[in-house]
Amino acid sequence: MVVSVLKKTFQSDYAKVFLLCLLTSGLMFLPSIIINKGLFTLVGDFNYQQIPFNMLSNSSIKHGDIFWSWATDLGSNFIGSYSFYTLGSPFFWLSLLFPASFFPYIIGPMLMLKYCVAGITAFGFMKRYVSDKHYAAMGALLYAFSGFSVVNLMFNHFQDVIALFPLLLAGLDKLVEDRKLGWFAAAVALNATLNFFFFMGEAVFLILYYCVRFLAEDFRKYIRALPKCLLEGALGLGMACFLFLPAVLFTAQNPRLNAFLYGPSALTFDGARYLEIIKAFLMPADLMPYQSAIYDSDFTSSGAYLPLFGPVLVIAMMIGERKSWMTRITVLSLAMAFVPLLNSLFYMLNASYYARWFYMPVLIMALMSAVVLEKRNEITIKKGLLITSLTTALLAVFLLYYPWSPSEKSAVFHPDLFLVYLGVALAGLAATYYLVWRFKDSRHWTAMTLAALVLFSAGLGLFNIEVTNSVYSYQSGSNIYNTLIKTGRILNTILPKSEDYRVGISDDGSNLPMVSNKPTVNSFTSMVNGSIFKFYSSLDDPREVKTIIPDSYFGLQPLLSERFYIDTAQNRNDYLYAQFNNGTNTVYIYENKNVLPIGFTYDYYMTTKQFNMIPAEDRHLVLLKAVVLSPKEISQVKNFLLPIPVSQLTSISSGNYLQDVRARASEASTYFHRDPRGFTSKIRADSEKYAFFSVPYDQGWSATVNGLPVKILNADGFMIVPVNEGNNTIRFNYQTPGLTAGLFISLLSLAVCSGWVYSGKKFRKRLSNPLHETPGLERTSG
Incomplete structure (x- = not known):
């Protein structure tokens, strides 16, 4: 019986998509994991935020410290601080099976799993729109390994959002088209719990999707489904309130949300931003901190390239099937991407530019590509190929040869890297020409296309990982392990066990105290208590994503009870409490004798x-x-x-x-x-x-x-x-503000949703059996 179940499981379409994504992600991640003896690290935020955040969350939950985090800056609401990064993620909860110190070893396999889940959920959404599931599998690969996924590798928690977002559209389709209750509510609950901030942008896209996909197709038919959609959406959000409500109340204190677009800045970007958006669709994803062109570094998450095909098939469908809802929603998304105010709708009207919603239209673009692949004998790609090739060539020539400023001969900062990305984009165009045009009726076309997609996607991801490791070799797996995990472990044995002091660190961005779980005056995170922002603003030294205390503000050391200062540089003027070598650096611990205890x-x-x-x-x-x-x-x-x-x-x-x-x-x-x-x-x-x-x-x-x-x-x-x-x-x-009320709302919503689904099943069952036999009577024909 077990054998038959396993055989049936592995023969399912979902299992095949999972294995395809596992193969692709394995080729992408395993070389780096093997070279680093099981460790997986990248650069910057990945090493100094994602690893410490997950380690702190792991140890805090296991020790019951789920209300107030002393190791997050001067102290912060734990649920509020980490609901954005870890607490809503099912992948994080899976990682709790391992000790906190194991996280650098499990993050690589965890990322592979996230890519596989993204492929499965995308496949579940797309299979409705194609007759042959092989094309849905191709679309799933395009979505899971898109430029958006690759450019955001250093943001581990973004991958969670990418993985589960397709469930929202699939759930809405089930509710509206199949009249199956509960799926949409469950998808809303899962995504709103996963990441409250991203969900607010997803809600905007859901509205666009419903209007374009359904109301614009047949208003009279689909307007009747709107009350059900609103009800299930509200119930889903209600079920997520145990985490969603405390997170929103906490984040509302953050001054970064108060920035707003005014005047002309709401209508137009500067020219460089338009070029970056165009490049995001035409060329493979760049490295965030080490961009090859236009910007030296760019943390806006601009990436939307579809592996192998790029936008060719999307443009072909936009030309060939102009009245399709997929075409309309893609055109609308592009228009919103080019208008600052409309773009900011997906980011709570924030003035800072971010493209962190591009995974939503990328899902539709991947679906369009799958549809065109299936209809390649009906929809010609000639114009799509020509437009993409010409636009790519013009962009490349402009960036390579047009003066960027009086002192810069072009917009390309790293020519070798830029030419690789350009060469890959051109190779994709050539492959598209042969696969979708010249050899579209080949006997082994499906196998060849899937193989090309797997190799192309894996190669792009692997290239970016290896370039990152090469450029930032000082942040190698062993160095990060020594700097964070090993140093944190040693600090716990050296520092006094008393609890009335904090530590300061010379590297404001390492988040080392989170790993050692020591109260601190430093942190590298934007999700801290609003009172901390208020305090530093009063000193005329506003805090942004890091707490950086100037050396001249020495009066803050006793005020904030900063007893120890941890540095990798020797300072003979301060009192040296202890020193040790972590395998990468010598770490010096200096003690401030003129410190005050907390209180x-x-x-x-x-x-x-x-x-x-x-x-x-x-x-x-x-x-x-x-x-x-x-x-x-x-x-x-x-x-x-x-x-x-x-x-x-x-x-x-x-x-x-x-x-x-x-x-x-x-x-x-x-x-x-x-x-x-x-x-x-x-x-x-x-x-x-x-x-x-x-x-x-804090109000709590x-x-x-x-x-x-x-x-x-x-x-x-x-x-x-x-x-x-x-x-x-x-x-x-x-007591975490909003937690009790959120739990009550979640339980109430769960009860109502269960009743809603149960009553719907009973009603449908009654409709499917309208006639019942009456005892003692025989039905006759006549």
């Missing part, structure tokens, strides 16, 4: 107006004298704190620095302990006043002092609470 009191306050009047370069020092409060908070502290004397504000200098540190240290935490639900501090005060904690303010925090509830005030992004004269035991508890 100390203030006697004075200053207004935000007073604080803003102080020169930016001196603000780090005045923070050791008084706590910064808004007028709203000041009215609540008047019986506990005094306004700072003017003499204190006019005598700000580094000479008073140690005096201010000692004043704060006189009433600081004598005990500080972190646990999965918050932290506890003990402080002795000489009078009623406020205790300050350099922990980001609640506090008690000596067992009695107290109100937490927001002090320039941090928390202060009133304390009594004498001994104080201060307890802070954290």
Whole structure:
């Protein structure tokens, strides 16, 4: 029986697509994995974000630290910070089968699995639109290994979105065309849980898809299905609310979302951006941090090249079947890509340009290519081939030979790399000519085309991986393992076990504290608590994707309890606590003797107006004298704190620095302990006043002092609470905002959705059996 089940499984179309994608992704990834003895690394964000994020999420979940992450910058909402990267991904949860330190070894096979899943889901969507499943398999390969997938290799979590997006369109088709309930709701729930931010862009595309695919085809027929679609969409979103709601509430604090397109910038890009968009469709994907032309580096995810065929078959269908819904939605998508305001609809109207929605029209383009391959005797590719060839040639000549600026002879920065991509694009055009035109009736055409697609797709991906490893050889697998995993492990044995301090790192982008799970002052992530952005903005040093504290802001070291500083360079002026070799570098740990524990009191306050009047370069020092409060908070502290004397504000200098540190240290935490639900501090005060904690303010925090509830005030992004004269035991508890409500909505939506699907099945069953035999009577014919 087991043998028959396995035989049936491997004979299924889905299994064949899986194996095709596994073969392709294996050829793409395995050489690098083998060379690096099982490790898989790339460059930049992949090494210093994706690996630490997954390792931190893995260890946090296994240790029950699922509410507040102390190792994410100064501390952040764990669910909010990692819902975008890890927590909604089924692939991440699969990785929990392994220890956190194994992640650099399993990420390669995990990426291969994601490509296979992308192929399966794309196949499931496309097989409706072709009569021969072989063409759906070809379209699935085009989608899974498109330029968008390759250019975004360094963003591991993007691959999750690519893998599961086709389920949305397939689920909508099932609901509207087949009247099968529940599939669309399940697809919405899965994708909204997977990545809340990408889902918002996908919702825009779903609206376009429904309007173009259905309403424009037959408005009277398909408008009747709209209520069902809206209901299942709402239920699906509701089922995802256990993660979706906390994530949205958290991300709403991020100032990066506030940027907006104004005036002419909403209507036109600069010329270079238009060229980059055109290049994204005509030529294979470039390396994000090492672009061959137009931009030195480009992190906008501009990639839409279909392996082997490029846009040839898409253009052929646009010319040959102009009234097709596929043509209309592709033309509409292209128009939106070229207009900044319309493009930003897929990115929550953000002013920064991103092409991180291109995988959506790429799916349609891959489907169009599959349809043209099946109809190659009906739809001529001559014009598509000619237009693509001519456009590619013109683009190449312009980029190679037209002056880019008075000092730059062309827009090509790495000619060898550019010529390889150009040569590959031209080779694809030649292969398309022979496969789809000259030998389209060949006896072994299907096998030849599939083989060409596999080799072409795998070759492009392998080339980009190897070029990345070559250009960034200092970020090799062994070096990254030593720099992150090995260093993190050694730090945990060397640093003190006390919990009242943080560490700083010289490499602001490595996220090493996430791997060692140590509280830190640095991070390389844009998903941090909104109060952290507020704090650095008040210092006139706005934070973007990294926390980089200038060396001149030394007053922040005691304020933020930065006791240790980790560097790979030797500094003889600082106190060396320890040093070790991680196999790649010698790591030096320096100790700051003038550090304050997390938690100390203030006697004075200053207004935000007073604080803003102080020169930016001196603000780090005045923070050791008084706590910064808004007028709203000041009215609540008047019986506990005094306004700072003017003499204190006019005598700000580094000479008073140690005096201010000692004043704060006189009433600081004598005990500080972190646990999965918050932290506890003990402080002795000489009078009623406020205790300050350099922990980001968040609506999820609640506090008690000596067992009695107290109100937490927001002090320039941090928390202060009133304390009594004498001994104080201060307890802070954290509950993720939106988590309880989100869980309730999810359970309610799941119950309603189950009832909806069950009632639909009962109704359809009743319709399929309208007549029932009545006992004692015989039906006669006559």
